[in-house]
Amino acid sequence: MAYVINEDCIACGSCISECPVEAISEGDIYSIDPDICTDCGTCADVCPSEAIHPA
Numbered sequence: 001m002a003y004v005i006n007e008d009c010i011a012c013g014s015c016i017s018e019c020p021v022e023a024i025s026e027g028d029i030y031s032i033d034p035d036i037c038t039d040c041g042t043c044a045d046v047c048p049s050e051a052i053h054p055a
């Protein structure tokens with residue numbers, strides 16, 4: 001399992017520096033590499049748009 005960023009992402013960048021395994025990539029909507037994500041939930045806690053949820 002991995003966390004997923006949905007279309008509510010405003011590309012604010014809050015999550016990217018919080019991920020301990022650098023699984024998050026920048027973009028119009030940020031994305032999480034499911035092969036790297038360890039399901040820790042840190043990014044979901046910091047997202048101001050609540051755009052990050054467990055898949």
Ligand code: SF4
Pocket residue numbers: 003018019020021022023024032036037038039040041042043044
């Ligand atoms: Fe990174 Fe944790 Fe978010 Fe997965 S759940 S992308 S490991 S911060």
